[in-house]
Amino acid sequence: MMMRKKIAEMIREACETCKTKGIIPHEIDIEPIIETPREVEFGDYSTNIAFILAPKLRKNPFEIAEIIISHLNYHDVCKKVEFAGKGFINFFVKDELWRSSLLDIYRYGIDDFLPDIGKGKKVLIEFVSANPTGPLHIGHGRGAVVGDVLANILKSTGYKVVKEYYINDAGKQINTLGESTYLRWKELKGESVDYPKDFYQGVYVKEFAAELIEKNIPVSTERLEAVKQLAEYSGGKVMKGIQEDLEGFGVYFDNYFRESTLFEKGIVDETLELLKSKGLAYEKDEALWFKTGLFENDEDRVLVKSDGEKTYFASDIAYHRHKLERGFELLIDLWGSDHHGYIPRLRASLDAIAGKKDRLKVILIQFVTLLKDGKPVGMSTRAGQFTTLKDVLGEVGKDAARFFFLMRKSDAHLEFDLDLAKKTSNENPVFYVQYANARIESIFRNAEEDGIDTSIFIENEKKRDANINVNLDILTSDEEITLIKGIHQFYDVMEGCARTFEPHRLTFYLIELVGRFHSYYNKTRVLKNEIDTTISRLFLLFMLQKIIQKGLYILGVSAPERM
RNA sequence: GCGCCCAUAGCUCAAUUGGACAGAGCGUUUGACUACGAAUCAAAAGGCUGCAGGUUCGAGUCCUGCUGGGCGCACCA
Structure with a gap:
């Protein structure tokens, strides 16, 4: 086929x-x-x-x-x-073969038309995984979209995909959040406090503290108790906010995995024992070290500090081991590109534990620069106007934001032009693609007014009826053959996206495909022709629209019927 | 000092596991709405792919060196 x-x-x-x-x-x-x-x-x-x-x-x-x-x-x-x-x-x-391929896709349906790359392989894609210590910023947004769309692509190409968010709720940072909240709380109680610079400076911490007082929530008089309590309290609040932000962005996770469960279930200790028993961990200077250098060109790394604390690396090994034990055959991690130096040691650890370092695929997400009036907007956690994801979303909307994040290779630096994303003009590629869909929709509305029953396509598709009454031989112009080839190309593009784990290819394809349509539209009249011609052209547009809508669906961008 | 990533048209970026004459969009110039949505289309101009070597039938892509930028080199996460 x-x-x-x-x-x-x-x-x-x-x-x-x-x-x-x-x-x-x-x-x-x-x-x-x-x-x-x-x-x-x-x-x-x-x-x-x-x-x-x-x-x-x-x-x-x-x-x-x-x-x-x-x-x-x-x-x-x-x-x-x-x-x-x-x-x-x-x-x-042969042109006739191209034409009949259109009918093949119609019969199979788009979903079955797509290549089966994964062959049912179970893949865990872990992304965002921001610490629950503050709201998501624009960089997290990019990771969220790339991960979400990659998951959609893999699902469409035969993988069994689980999307997971790893919550670092066991480390020092979450404790600092507790300390921060505690101090802000005391501050609001009228005590004079010395608020350290390395504590969280965001206004949200003050808001949490204020809420404690408003709602009269009792805080333990014991300082350590109070910090622990408030870490949990604020962490939960932040996490809830993060989830809301993600939902506003159209990103939903199948699973939220807490780092603390790894400790509670003893998986971290078990993993450390495993490494020791294999002779891959050793003690030096009262700390426990992992023999990274045995597997990768990297220095040995500490698993347990001399003060007895386990490092983040230790629980991360346990986490990835746990992923494998849950039966995942491919582990995709999306990280900020500043973490690239971390790849060798994690690969090494997977090699050490299971001899399966190739199961790990790390996708690096480069930084995003926000542009406003052509100038970069500061990205610090201080209360800059467009630093959080929520702000950007409120500014440009879900569709534009998602689309823009997918217009670059994920490991390439991205300039996000807020003014451009807001524009409803030809400069904005999101509208270019959506407009094509709306235009086709409009043609179908007009066709109905002309008394043409366009429901036959839809009806037939449901039945997978091969005997649709369309004479495709009429579609002979260069533009028509080019369009059909473009529709067919969806298969190759999705195959490429899945093979390289690069969602941006789909974005580029849609822009290009839709360009062919706009060009065709300006040159060729669909309606008010001899009836067979009109029907066959409508069928072509019907199939084209199916591809556009499927593509947009995978990108998580809406396909409005009117704009 | 060591390691990773990047460098392509004025700007922002593509370029199909190494493929043929390096392509889009924006911007610039010129045209097209008393026929399906002009949020569109048609056409033109725009390049020594940072520099210098190498491998190959073939290099933007791979290797070496250099220049210029980003990031990382913790008993942090």
Whole structure:
């Protein structure tokens, strides 16, 4: 069914024929790589197989290409196969096959049309995982969207995905939040306090403290007790706020995993024992060290400090071990790119514990610079106007925010132009894509006014009825074939997104696809033609809209019918 | 000092596991609404892919060195 596979099969068959004729030795494996050429004049697909075989056969690529072409049985699929360049073989697929592929996608439905890459593999994708010590900022937002959309992509391509947020509720930072709240509380009680600089400065801490007093919530007179109590109190408050922010952003987690449970269930101790028993942890200077250097080019790292405290690294090893034990075959972590130095030791630990370092895939999220009036906005936790995710969301809306975060490779620095994101003009790519959907919707509304029953497409799809009464042979113009190819390309794009874990490819694809539509729209009239022509063009737009909507759905961006 | 990432049109960025003549959008210039939504389209101009070598049939992509930027090098998280 997939065009690319058909081409690959053809090449393989031709090579097999060559093998039986003794032109190609039997021991050579044929793994044809099929590419989509950038230039239309090079056809729909091309292969470099002649280059690959050249050194093995001790012939020049030119000759090999000619031999392969002469053995290709392509007339069912291609109108033309050409030798070009220094050894490329270019395939020009028959237009009628493109047209009928549209019908294939229609019959299968988009979901089944998409490639099955994951084959049911269980993947845990952990992202955001911000400490519950303050509200989410714009950088977290980027991670949230990339993670969420990546999860959608993997789900659509055959993975079983669980989205998880790791809450660091056991460390020093959460304790500091408790201390901070405690001091603010005392402050409001009228005591004079010396508020340390390294305590949380945000206004939200004061708000929590004020609320304690307002609601008359009793605070323990014992300082340590009080700090512990307030850490929990404020931590819970912050976490609730974080969840609300994420929901406003359209990001929902399947699971929130608390670091403290690792300690409570003894998983951390168990993991440390495991490492010790394998001889991969040793004591030095009264601390316990992990032999990172045994596995990666990295220094040995401390697991238990000389004061008996376990490091964050220790619980993180336990956490990832626990992930594996929950049966996940692929662990995807999204981190801020400033944590890149942490990758080797975590990989090493997975290697040490299970010999499975390759199961870890870390995706780094580069920083975001907010631009306002063309100038960067400060990102400090002090009360700058647009520093929190919530502020940005309120400013530009969910759709624009999500889309903008996906317009860059995640490990590339992103400039987020607030003014541009707010614009409802052609400069804003979000609207460009949404507008296409609204336009198609509008065409269908007008079609109904013309008395054309467009519900037949939808009805038939539900029944998976193959006998839809559309004459696709009418779709012959370059623009129409190009559009159909664009629709077909969705498969390749999703495959690429899933293979490379790069959601931004989908964003670029949608912009490009929709561009083809706008161009077509301006050139070709859909309605008020001879009825068969109108119907077939409506069908093309129907399929196109399905792809646009599916794409937007995966991005978590709405597809409004009117704008 | 050591390590990781980045450097592409005036600006912001793409470039299909190393593929063919490096592409979009914005901005600039010029055109298209008394026919389906002009939030659109058509066309033009714009480049030694930071610099210098190397590997290869082929390099923006891989290797080495240099320049300029970001980040990391804790018994922090």
